[in-house]
Amino acid sequence: MKFKKNILCIGAGYVGGPTMSVIALKCPEYKINVVDINKNRIKEWNSDNLPVFEPGLMEVVKKVRGKNLFFSDDIKNGIKKADIIFVSVNTPTKTFGEGAGMASDLQYWEKTAHEIIKYSERNKIIVEKSTLPVRTAQALERILKSNRKKIKFEVISNPEFLSEGSAIKDLLEPDRILIGSHQTEEGIKSAQEIIDIYTHWIPREKIISTNLWSSELSKLVANAFLAQRISSINSISALCEKTDADITEISYAVGKDSRIGPKFLNAGVGFGGSCFKKDILNLVYIARSYGLEEVADYWEMIVKINQYQERRFVHRIVKEMFNTISEKKIAIFGFAFKANTGDTRESPAIYITKKLLEERAFVSIYDPKAIDNAKIDLKGIDSNVKYEIDPYKAAKNSNAIAILTEWEEFKKLNFKRIYSSMKKPAFIFDGRNILNHKNLYKIGFNVYPLGKTALTHFK
Ligand SMILES: NC(=O)c1ccc[n+]([C@@H]2O[C@H](COP(=O)([O-])OP(=O)(O)OC[C@H]3O[C@@H](n4cnc5c(N)ncnc54)[C@H](O)[C@@H]3O)[C@@H](O)[C@H]2O)c1
Numbered sequence: 001m002k003f004k005k006n007i008l009c010i011g012a013g014y015v016g017g018p019t020m021s022v023i024a025l026k027c028p029e030y031k032i033n034v035v036d037i038n039k040n041r042i043k044e045w046n047s048d049n050l051p052v053f054e055p056g057l058m059e060v061v062k063k064v065r066g067k068n069l070f071f072s073d074d075i076k077n078g079i080k081k082a083d084i085i086f087v088s089v090n091t092p093t094k095t096f097g098e099g100a101g102m103a104s105d106l107q108y109w110e111k112t113a114h115e116i117i118k119y120s121e122r123n124k125i126i127v128e129k130s131t132l133p134v135r136t137a138q139a140l141e142r143i144l145k146s147n148r149k150k151i152k153f154e155v156i157s158n159p160e161f162l163s164e165g166s167a168i169k170d171l172l173e174p175d176r177i178l179i180g181s182h183q184t185e186e187g188i189k190s191a192q193e194i195i196d197i198y199t200h201w202i203p204r205e206k207i208i209s210t211n212l213w214s215s216e217l218s219k220l221v222a223n224a225f226l227a228q229r230i231s232s233i234n235s236i237s238a239l240c241e242k243t244d245a246d247i248t249e250i251s252y253a254v255g256k257d258s259r260i261g262p263k264f265l266n267a268g269v270g271f272g273g274s275c276f277k278k279d280i281l282n283l284v285y286i287a288r289s290y291g292l293e294e295v296a297d298y299w300e301m302i303v304k305i306n307q308y309q310e311r312r313f314v315h316r317i318v319k320e321m322f323n324t325i326s327e328k329k330i331a332i333f334g335f336a337f338k339a340n341t342g343d344t345r346e347s348p349a350i351y352i353t354k355k356l357l358e359e360r361a362f363v364s365i366y367d368p369k370a371i372d373n374a375k376i377d378l379k380g381i382d383s384n385v386k387y388e389i390d391p392y393k394a395a396k397n398s399n400a401i402a403i404l405t406e407w408e409e410f411k412k413l414n415f416k417r418i419y420s421s422m423k424k425p426a427f428i429f430d431g432r433n434i435l436n437h438k439n440l441y442k443i444g445f446n447v448y449p450l451g452k453t454a455l456t457h458f459k
Pocket of ligand 1: 010012013014015016035036037038041075088089090111112129130131132160161162163164274275
C-alpha cells in the first residue's frame with residue numbers, strides 16, 4: 001500500500017508508543033514508524049508483552065501493528081524516509097554540572113537533532129513532543145540549521161498532555177491539542193500539517209495554535225498547576241490531622257466551587273511520576289536564570305511540600321507504632337506512582353520504603369503491575385524486602401499495612417481474612433484514603449487515614 005505520508009517518532013517510551021499507536025489507528029493513510037535506541041524496548045513493542053502498561057493500549061496496537069504502525073531500531077532509515085519527525089525522547093532532570101538537580105538534561109534531544117541532520121536528505125518538519133524548557137526550539141533550530149546539505153527543518157511544538165494510566169482515553173478524547181509554531185508563512189504551513197493529523201478524530205475547536213514559546217511554556221505551566229493543586233490539598237491534610245477536620249469533606253466542599261472544580265483535590269502520600277517534579281524544577285530553574293527569584297521560590301515550594309508529605313507519612317507510621325518499627329513487618333500495597341500503570345518513576349513508594357528500611361523494618365511489597373520496576377528501584381538495598389504477587393501473602397504476619405497506590409482492587413480485598421493473618425495490634429495507614437475506614441475499624445484494625453482523625457482501639 002502506498003501511504004500518503006511517512007511519520008517517524010523517535011523515542012518509544014510512555015509517550016511515543018501510545019501516542020503513535022493512536023495516530024496510526026486514526027490515520028490509516030499515514031505510515032507511522034517508531035524508533036528507539038533501546039533495542040529491547042522495540043522487541044517488546046513488537047511482542048505481546050508491551051513495555052508500557054496502559055488500559056486499552058494492547059487492543060489499539062493489535063489493530064495497527066504491521067499495517068501502518070511499525071516499531072524498529074533502524075533510526076537511520078526511519079529518519080531518511082520521514083516527512084514529519086516527532087521527537088519524544090526523555091528529558092530528565094540534569095544530574096551533573098550546571099543546573100544539576102533542577103534543569104532539564106537535553107543531551108538526548110541534542111543527540112537526536114544531530115542524527116536528524118546526519119541522515120536527512122530532504123526538508124522535514126520536526127515536532128517537539130517531549131516536554132522542554134521554553135526556547136528549546138531556538139537552540140534546536142540553531143543545531144538543525146548547522147547542516148551543510150541545505151535542508152530546511154521547520155520546528156513545531158506539540159507537547160503531550162496525556163496522563164499515565166488513562167493515556168489511551170486521553171489521546172482519543174483530549175481536552176485540547178496544542179500546536180506552537182513560528183508565525184511565519186512556513187511555520188503556519190507546517191503547523192497546519194500537524195493540525196491535519198489531529199483533525200482525523202479531534203474537533204478543530206479543540207486544537208489551539210500559538211507561537212512556539214507559549215506552547216513550550218504552557219506544558220510546564222500545566223504540570224506546575226496540577227502539582228500545585230496536589231501540594232495545596234496535601235498541606236491542608238496535615239492541618240486536618242491536628243484539628244479533627246476531614247480532608248475528604250474539605251476537598252468536596254472546596255471542589256464544589258465551580259471556580260475551583262473537584263479534580264486533583266485528593267490528598268495522598270504525594271505526587272510522583274516522571275513529570276511533575278522535573279517540570280516544576282525546570283520551571284524554577286528557568287525563572288531563576290532570568291533573575292525572577294520570587295517566582296522561582298513560589299514554584300519550588302510545591303516540590304518542598306511534596307517531600308514534606310512523604311516524610312510526614314513515614315513519621316506518622318513510626319510514631320503511631322510506638323516509636324519503633326525495628327523488626328516489624330510492614331506490608332506496602334501499591335508501588336506504582338498512581339493506579340493503572342506499572343510506572344514507578346519518582347513514586348512516593350520509593351522514598352517511603354527506603355525510610356522504613358532505614359528504621360529497620362521488614363517490608364513486603366505487593367503491586368499488581370509495578371513489582372518488576374520496584375525490584376529495579378530498590379536494587380542493592382532490598383535484603384529486608386519481599387516482593388509478593390499475592391496481597392494476602394504480603395500482609396501475612398505483618399504489623400501494619402500502608403496503602404501507597406489507589407488501585408481499585410485494594411478496595412475489594414477481604415480485610416477480615418487479612419486482619420486475622422496479621423500480628424496484633426494491627427495497623428493500617430491509608431495513604432490514598434480509598435478504603436472503608438469504619439469497616440476496617442470494626443474488623444479490629446487501628447486505622448490511620450490521611451488528613452482525618454485516626455480510628456483506634458487504644459484507650
Ligand atoms: N510519561 C508521561 O506521562 C509524559 C506525559 C507528557 C509528556 N511527557 C514527556 O515526554 C517525553 C518522553 O517521556 P516518556 O515518559 O515517554 O519517556 P521514556 O523514558 O519512557 O521514553 C523515552 C525513550 O526515548 C528513547 N531515546 C532516548 N534517546 C534517544 C535517541 N537519541 N534516539 C532514539 N531513542 C532515544 C529512550 O530509549 C526511551 O525509550 C519527556 O520529555 C516527558 O517529559 C511524558
